Amino acid sequence: MRPVYVVAGGVSKFAKARPDKTFQALVKEAYDYILQDLCIEHPKMVELIDGVVGSYFSDHFEYQLMAAIMVQDYLGLVPKPGHRVEGGGATGGICFQEAWKAVASGYMDVVLAYGFEVMSKVNTWKGNEFIALASDTTFDYPVGGFYSGYYAMMVVRHMKEFGTTPEQMAMVSVKNHKNAMYNPFSQAPMDITIEDVRKAPMVAWPLTRLDICTMSDGAAAIILASEEGLKKIEDAAGRTLPKVKVTGIGRGTDAMRMADRPHGDVPLLPHEKPEDYVGDKFLGGKLKYPGIHSFRAGRMASIQAYKMAGITNPLEELDFIELHDAYTSSEIQTYEDMGLCRYGEGGKFVEEGYPFMPNVDYRIDKPLPHKGKIPVNPSGGLIAAGHPVGATGLMQAVFALWQLQGTIGKHFGDETLQIKNAKRGAIHSHAGTGTYVTVSILEREE
């Protein structure tokens, strides 16, 4: 496989509703951001792009099948090769990896990946119905299909097994909403307290409205290239570009019905030992995995991506992570899947401050002794930056790219969220209660 570089990215403004533009024009907004950033004119860019991968989650939301080709023609990229990918919430992350494959395999030198979702065409509760159709419609959906309910059941089990608390989850909400205040593309920037989160209307016990992402309209686009492709882009742009490389790719899956998931052993990361998951602190003396409390797909994706990137201790070897926080609870569960702490320690991990930005005041009346150790969702994540499903995994890639380029100040108009000397970051995209999960590692080349 050849080295793959992430060259440039763009996002649209994310909002609850963007009725001002159709989905094609929303992607154009993100794509044109790339052209402006690179100072390359459209006809030249068309010449450089060998092919495209488009992603959106739901034909139901779009009221349109084959929407991805309509974007490709709107962008003027027909008759070049292209296809659509779909994998629930992980659609964007899968799209990123499919573009990577096209370059890594030698098939193409320059690939454009774009993703979008327009969720405002239906009301929130109809939207939840569409999303719930991404659960088994024979056995699960008819019982009361509701993703917030599914994730609530997962975290209730996490609370029972590990003592995780709603206040720890609320800290994730405070962090991500506050980070988003410095990200001008974000949908829901908020300066809130743990108390605000707990007092918000209950959606599915114990998750309140502020523990859950909202419906979004938006788009994201990113260019991946081989070494040769990067040279061609640099020639067209008339300058050298920061070198950010994809050094790890991982993807895992699990059974659609949560009921079907096993109660077995934890697949271990290099820094873990089997003894870590035996003892009195676990119900029955041994952790039964993944059960309902954890995402096996996230663990499998992490194992592969870390192995490829040569990471043996992610907490020490990653500078930041943009991960799929559709729920505050799933961010906590994902700290564990990604090996930032042991299974069961995710609540304590946020309580001790690890995933917070070092330089932001969150108005949290706790010591946060490890504040800023590994910022998670510096952009605000899904909860606060936005979750236009098909765009989300690519939005994370764009924000991660800017961190590694050191260009957050340029793009956000504010340096607050720039992680000092960020060298290696991870992006994590996640679908339907952990059915598909992707992890990709991005690294700045010195």
Place this chain on the structure above:
Amino acid sequence: MSEKVKLPELEEGTEVFNVPFPKDKDLSVLKKMTPIIVKRQYLINYIYSYGQDSPFFAALANGRLIGTRCPKCGYTYATPKGHCMYCGVETEWVELPETGRVHTFTVCHFGSEEFLKETPFILALIEFDGVDTLFLTRLVGVDVNNPTLDWIGMEVKPRFRRNSQFKPTDVYFVPVDK
């Protein structure tokens, strides 16, 4: 943080047969217009087969709860699976135990549009002795206003709707003493 005071949004509109448009030839003003938003409806009746899972629904209609078991390795599925995930062979139908326990649950105060009118309701996953996988169901007979982690492990039993709808909600679970 306080919620914004506002009237609820409605999905009813007004029939409109024309809208304002410049009378002269200058179209540059069109770029400054707000979008036209119309209502569209999408109604479908599916002819949906339960296929190999059909006996499960027939059993519910007759007040019985059945799962499947792998004849090779004995792995038992509370929610039926036609083939074993581990051996790949066709499973056999088996009766589930008369009682189970709450493995996890939630109280839904909101939901998908189809179920919004039923809120608040409880979703629960049930575990059974000697059965390897879980079963998703509605739990009734506990106080939706006072959820507690102590519900986990509670002994529960299935109860069946008299008039079957051939949906998984033809069965629901209640505490054993109710």
